[in-house]
Amino acid sequence: MAFRTGGPPVEPAPDQPPKYQIRGLDLFYHGGRTQVLHRVGVDIGRGLVTAVIGPSGCGKSSFLQVLNRMVDEIPGSRVEGLVELDGDNLYREDLDVVVLRRRVGMVFQAPNPFPRSIWDNVAFGPRVHGVRSRSRLNELVEASLRRAALWDEVKDRLHHPALGLSGGQQQRLCIARALAVGPEVLLMDEPCSALDPAATARIEELIGELRGQLTVVIVTHNLQQAARVADVTAFFLHGQVVEVGPTAEFFTRPRDRRTEDYVTGRYG
Amino acid sequence: MADTRSSFHAQLQNLQDAIETMAVMVEQAIHRAVKALKDRDLALAQQVIDEDPAINQTELAIERECLRLIALQQPMAQDLRAVSTALKIITDLERMADHARDIAKIVLRMGGRPHVKPLIDIPRMAEVGQRMLRQAIDAYVRRDEAPARQLVELDDEVDHLYNQVFRELLTFMIQDPRLVQPATYLIFVGLHLERIADHATNLGEWAIYLITGQREELNP
Numbered sequence: 001m002a003f004r005t006g007g008p009p010v011e012p013a014p015d016q017p018p019k020y021q022i023r024g025l026d027l028f029y030h031g032g033r034t035q036v037l038h039r040v041g042v043d044i045g046r047g048l049v050t051a052v053i054g055p056s057g058c059g060k061s062s063f064l065q066v067l068n069r070m071v072d073e074i075p076g077s078r079v080e081g082l083v084e085l086d087g088d089n090l091y092r093e094d095l096d097v098v099v100l101r102r103r104v105g106m107v108f109q110a111p112n113p114f115p116r117s118i119w120d121n122v123a124f125g126p127r128v129h130g131v132r133s134r135s136r137l138n139e140l141v142e143a144s145l146r147r148a149a150l151w152d153e154v155k156d157r158l159h160h161p162a163l164g165l166s167g168g169q170q171q172r173l174c175i176a177r178a179l180a181v182g183p184e185v186l187l188m189d190e191p192c193s194a195l196d197p198a199a200t201a202r203i204e205e206l207i208g209e210l211r212g213q214l215t216v217v218i219v220t221h222n223l224q225q226a227a228r229v230a231d232v233t234a235f236f237l238h239g240q241v242v243e244v245g246p247t248a249e250f251f252t253r254p255r256d257r258r259t260e261d262y263v264t265g266r267y268g
Numbered sequence: 269m270a271d272t273r274s275s276f277h278a279q280l281q282n283l284q285d286a287i288e289t290m291a292v293m294v295e296q297a298i299h300r301a302v303k304a305l306k307d308r309d310l311a312l313a314q315q316v317i318d319e320d321p322a323i324n325q326t327e328l329a330i331e332r333e334c335l336r337l338i339a340l341q342q343p344m345a346q347d348l349r350a351v352s353t354a355l356k357i358i359t360d361l362e363r364m365a366d367h368a369r370d371i372a373k374i375v376l377r378m379g380g381r382p383h384v385k386p387l388i389d390i391p392r393m394a395e396v397g398q399r400m401l402r403q404a405i406d407a408y409v410r411r412d413e414a415p416a417r418q419l420v421e422l423d424d425e426v427d428h429l430y431n432q433v434f435r436e437l438l439t440f441m442i443q444d445p446r447l448v449q450p451a452t453y454l455i456f457v458g459l460h461l462e463r464i465a466d467h468a469t470n471l472g473e474w475a476i477y478l479i480t481g482q483r484e485e486l487n488p
Contacts, residue, residue: 224342251344253481263344265273 017087018043019185019215020067024081027062027239031076036062038239040081049207049216051230051247053223055267059239060219064187067217068104069097085185102129105178109190111170113162113177118145118154121162121173125181140180148176149206168199175206186210188218192225204229223263227251235259276341280350283333284409287357290326291405294361295398297323297368298464302394304372305457306387308380316372323365327358346478353478357408360467360474364401367460367467374453384440384450393429393461396422397468404471411479416472420486426465433458 020043027037036059044050044067052060065071066079069090083090090100102125113121122141123131131137141158145151150172154165162173171191178186188207192200207216207229220226226233227247234244235258243250243259254260261267271277297316304313334355337343343351400422407416437451469486477483 223344227344252348254345260345264347265276266271 016046019046019086020044021084021087022082025063025066025083026080027059027066027071028078028080029074029076032078036239037066040239040241042234042241042244044215044217045232046215047212048231049211049218049229050232050234051226052217052219052234052236053221053226053262054236055262056221058236060236061189063236064106064189064217064219067185067187068101068106069095070106072097102181103183104185104187105181105183106187107171107174107178107189107191110194111167111174113165113170113173115161115163117159118162118165118173119158122176122180125177129181144176144180145173147179147210148172149202149209150176166199168195168202171195171199171203172206175203183214185215185217188216190219190221193221200225223251235262237262273341276337276343276347279333279337279341280343280347283330283337283351283354286326286330286333287354287361288405288409290323290330290358290361291401293319293323293326294365294368295401297365298371298394298398298401301368301371301375302391302457302461304375305378306391308375308378308382310376310380313372313375317369317376320365320369324362327362330354330358349478349481353408353474356474357471360470364464364467367464371457371460374457378450378453381450384447384454385436387454389429389433389436390454390457390461393426393433393458393465396426396429397461397464400426400465400468401471404468404475407472407475408478411475413476413479416475417486419469419472423465423469423487426462430458430462 022043023041025037025040026035028035040063052063054060062071065074066083067085067090071077071079079091085100085103089095114124116124119141122144123137126137126140131140142151142155145154150169153169154160154173162170165173171194175186175191192203195203204225207218210216211231218226218229230247232244233247233250235242235250235254235256237258243254243256245255250259251263254263258267297319300312301316303309304316334351337351341347400419403415403419403422407413434455437455441448441451466487473484473486476486
């Protein structure tokens with residue numbers, strides 16, 4: 001008997017290349033004086049939800065910032081090794097970072113809507129990328145808010161200030177804002193750590209719905225959250241990948257002793 | 269290494285201790301049931317029957333504790349396996365106790381009449397079954413696969429003894445139809461002991477799962 005694990009069955013076809021292919025990734029800060037990632041080699045499966053877990057300071061957030069070149073904004077940082085998005089070197093010199101950021105959206109720990117209306121927040125990205133038609137923008141705003149499971153709650157007050165929304169709604173607004181430009185990848189850095197359990201559950205449901213439509217990488221401190229939402233889980237420790245595997249296996253019989261110790265709380 | 273969940277891990281240890289206690293109760297029930305048979309001791313048989321509810325209560329208490337730990341502690345990895353293994357082990361232990369109780373009931377039905385033959389293989393089956401139970405629990409408690417893997421051979425021995433008992437009693441029945449009832453009772457006892465050994469093998473399989481995370485059938 002086969003049990004469904006929730007959500008649409010998303011299995012990466014064996015012939016499907018990974019969304020990201022990362023080999024021998026080193027990341028340095030402070031002009032090379034600090035190394036935060038060491039020889040990281042990992043594939044990020046296309047259309048899957050990948051959770052990245054590990055203790056504070058293990059390099060998991062830095063890893064996320066490598067995936068959309070946000071790390072470029074940190075003075076004195078340097079990336080070495082291979083990071084490919086759809087087989088294309090992410091760190092080649094002539095890569096258009098603006099185009100990249102449209103393909104790879106990001107949601108942060110604290111909801112950070114712009115101090116504008118709900119509508120303006122969602123329409124912001126498409127406008128930056130040149131969408132001018134009001135009716136087209138209206139369509140994009142509605143579609144994105146629907147995908148972020150926020151439409152029904154805000155459709156009657158689209159021109160109210162975004163900062164008037166609850167924390168959980170603000171976070172879903174930020175997700176809608178990221179979705180509005182049609183990204184292929186969504187990076188989420190602790191997206192629920194500032195939210196109450198009900199708001200957290202809604203975001204997790206939403207991640208489940210996005211599964212298959214785009215590739216999601218989520219950094220979380222909450223092991224149960226990783227277990228609930230992720231197809232694949234990766235464990236980082238001291239800037240290295242200790243173990244990557246299917247989530248169900250990862251949390252029932254991890255292969256590496258260090259993973260075992262971390263997920264059972266035997267690591268202080 | 270620091271244990272950041274030491275209170276939870278102490279509760280897992282308590283769970284394991286409770287299972288050891290339950291296993292001792294079950295082993296005693298098997299021992300007494302077969303001793304009651306051998307000695308035609310109806311009082312002892314009655315005692316086994318009277319004590320069975322305590323084993324059932326222990327099973328329920330351990331089950332409640334497992335569900336409480338899952339709900340409140342969200343165990344992962346080896347801790348998750350420890351709780352799920354406990355849930356499965358108590359089911360096998362409880363069934364073994366039921367077989368011991370059923371043997372005791374047969375002893376009462378036989379009413380202290382002399383046996384149709386000297387009992388040799390049946391007490392031997394019980395001895396091996398008890399040894400299997402001890403080894404399986406040993407594997408579980410010490411996280412040691414070796415005693416669990418030896419269960420295969422012991423289970424084969426019990427099966428072999430049962431076949432022997434069955435064939436021998438059949439011969440008795442053919443020779444003297446008046447022995448059909450007492451001989452059938454003994455065949456039932458053999459069957460219960462054979463099932464007890466199967467449950468002990470299951471316990472060994474759960475011990476191996478706890479240690480390796482892999483389900484495998486010891487005696488397919």
